[in-house]
Amino acid sequence: MDIKPRIHPDPEEPPRRTRMPIHHALEWAPHENIEDVLTPLVKVFMTQNAYIRVCAHAGSDLDNEVGGWMAGKYCYDATLQQQFLVIDTILAAPYTNHGAAHLTFTSDSQIALFEFLEHYHPDKQLVGWYHTHPRMGVFFSSWDEWLHKNFFPKPWQVALVVEPFTAAGGFFIRQKNNKLDTRSYFGFYELINHEKKSKVFWKNLKPKLDLTNPEMEVLVI
Template identity: 45%
Template sequence: MPGLIRIAPQETTRPPSVPKPLEFSQRWYSPYDNLGLEPVVSVFLARLAYFRITSHADTSEDEVGGVLIGQWCEEPETGSQYISVNHMLPARHTRQGSVYLTFTKDTLLDVHDQIENNYPEEKIVGWYHTHPRMGVFLSHYDTFLHNNFFPEPWQVALVVEPFTSAAGFFIRQNDGTLDPSRYFGFYEMDGANGRRSVVHWHNLKKTESEFEGGTSYE
């Protein structure tokens, strides 16, 4: 497709061994979690990234999007892989429309420059985009974008529906498949120890937390 470039595949070595930040996280479940699906990674989302993504999502009735920046890691004891989404970068040069969003050559050059300058230790762990009034799913075109620009098994796609305030992470499964309709929840980082959750995606349910007396379902 003219005008598009592919993000060069990143190294395929094993990820660094780092314990999951479970102590400071609250788990949000999608309706499709715990159905026996086997996502390659679980997702930890930092509050700052959540705020920036939701703010960006609220700026336009057209689709907007960008990339997710963070770490790809492995839990030392279990070997289970996860990503932490620490930052986001809005795609400044996307062609925005109500039906599609694309990454252009300028977008990706800009992203790589910014990562090199600001987050030299981090990677592109996926991308996000909005579906105003459309629901949470991956279109055929979204799946095309995901497989072409974010081909690593552990790279994820976050879809946000800003009008109903819903969202979900699309994650490849261990057999390599990517389900375009069944999305996963995530861990909200920095949210334990009695701090209230900041997540307002109504289609996800929070795990019961001992810090809130087991009344955390909204």
């Protein structure tokens, strides 16, 4: 297996300054809320289209791991003093290693990805990656940790692990001290469309309804 980590050569980009879309999003948190103990460096917002793309890809193969990249925007809300990501673009990785117990990224696929992003989404950044653990649960393996460290080294880059069999998912996000807890995953904020209907169906997350925000009378599945 030829895997040479390659760090994208672009200079360190500052986050773009914009308001966090907290009033247009529904927060999904794990049943055991770890945010009392751990503070993620970034909060993750995901469009419904991006969520659906990930779920469709995740459910397309229940025997092998599949995965890909997540692109979008890395932002900073100066009022709330909070960094956050908006994930709106999902790019499935080519199937590289049939029957593999884990997903692999290669230098070639990573280079092809950056060329694709530069050409088709010049305004977007690579904010992370996703992959599935069919019948294995939502956790971060030592392989996942290695891959994340080498291919997604920026502190604000995140990893999403999906368990398509039991309908579960969670984000692995570095904390402010740049440490990543491999046993604890975070939820995310679902950006709600004009229909105000949630699309999230992962059973390991629950919606945190903000009763003070009348905008957020969403219909949860």
